[in-house]
Amino acid sequence: QVTLVESGGGLVQPGSSLKLSCVVSSGTAATIYYMAWYRQAPGKSRELVADINNGASIINYADSVKGRFTIDRENTQTLSLQMNSLKPEDTAVYYCYAQALGGAAWGPGTQVTVSP
16 A cells, blocks of 8 residues: 655646645555546535556546646656646645555645635
8 A cells, every 4th residue: 555645735826837746655656557636626526637557658637737737757656747827726635646556545635726
């Protein structure tokens, strides 16, 4: 079982950029074969933002973030989400998710707030 920790959230103005990171803080990162970023806005259900398989041969983005966000499995231990041209509707708690041979894991989340 792996443990995930996100960082990089914050309060920014519309049009700004943020980079979120997700680090495998325990467990064997090499057993992870799929990772994703999800987000949950107040009063809404959790939604998939972007996902990436091992080797990055398959990458998907939600329509709402295509062209603005980039997911990257930087190394075995780290997943990132570069977010550009942020909009108020991107405000949410962002969660890292991983599927590994030992099971699935969620991070605790990091808050992103986009406001003038």
